[in-house]
Amino acid sequence: MSSRILGATIVRILRQLLHDPRTIGMLVVVPVLLLALLRFMYDDQPAVFDRVALVMLGVFPFVIMFLVTSIAMLRERTNGTLERLLTTRLGKLDLLFGYGIAFGVAAAVQATVAAAMAHWLLGLDTAGSIWLVILIAVVNAVLGVALGLFCSAFARTEFQAVQFMPVVAVPQILLCGLFVGREQMAGWLKAISDVLPLSYAVEALQQVGANAEPTGTLWRDLGIVSGCVVVALVLAAATLRRRTA
């Protein structure tokens, strides 16, 4: 890895994003609109809104960054830039961390706007600090990036890449404890939920919702999600081959 090449790669990816104002607009505005929708749905049940909106603040960046990254990486593979990059001094980790950091920055903007709007405009109530919510949302976004980088290796076309969303993201959303509490699940469902990283991200958010001070469980959960990020990045690195058939 080289800090100069990593830096150039981060700047390059952010520039690509800046040339696409519509994508930036949607990244920032769509989560806020969906949260506003939730707010009106649960107009007379503020406690339910607090519970669901808090989880959604973690789910949105995960899903959106997963999709954006798998398409971006697939483009690198199909338009020949990846092959060209790998004939230069760029290391695999320069590219993977470049995506992780650049989209992490985009996710930080997205999460800050969404959390701030939810907190101050829509009246989302959490016992703990809203900044912890933003931190967890950013870690979730980076998890989405890492899984997207990995999954893009198994798609040949954009159509296929999009199909990985229901495969990778939806089961995690269903089993994260939002719809059915994790403790109420059948044993085998709970076992699956236990190995899905989003379950820990959601638990961390629920810890912020219920406790004024950051708890040990919260830090443990964040540690687990970060560990999953590292594992996904290592797996993604294994899918990047300088030599192909």
Added chain:
Amino acid sequence: MTSAIEVRDLVVERGKRRVLRGLTCAIPRGSVTGLLGPSGSGKTTLMRAIVGVQRVRSGSITVLGEPAGAPPLRRKVGYLTQAPSVYADLTVRENARYFAALYGYDAATAERAVADVGLAGAGGQLVGTLSGGQRSRASLACAIMGEPELLVLDEPTVGQDPVLRDELWKQFHDLAGKGTTLLISSHVMDEAGRCERLLLIREGALIADDTPAAVREKAGTDDLDEAFLRLIRAQEVAA
């Protein structure tokens, strides 16, 4: 003259097809070598093998004294893929600066490369909005910057008008004059005459490796197009 590239008994299979069948050749340093042959003959595969992105079945390739694809080569070898591989959602200048950073060059070098391919006026334009010919020149700018020791260019002049083609070939010879070795593929025979050496491949095998003059003489015609046809027929009769 020492060789920049030495290929020995190279066999490459893609899928079940044997694309290169025991190819051996050497490319002298500081020369402009043309790689010619009909489409599907294995030109791109040979170039990919030389820059070290192609999995090979057997044989060896030495590039500037190192095995092809060795890490020290990554700053010495420029590679232009056949389809323009630049970012459509970046400007010409942003693309050039990014690749300059990857090779360890500064923004001024990137700017020079953009001017060298005749895109100085379009530096701020998004690559996605360029014409096909401009887009491949944007891609070329990212390969030629900083006068690399070896340039592997896969059909760099496709889609360019005759004036630009002429300018690009002059630049290729300028680069060779400064010591760069160039391997340039083409399926246009009128470009063959501009090379110092020619490699003609067909169905994954080498059928000529010589200077254009020697190829003309061997085939007994001044027209390179006709010369290649005769060589191919002669080979078919022999086989």
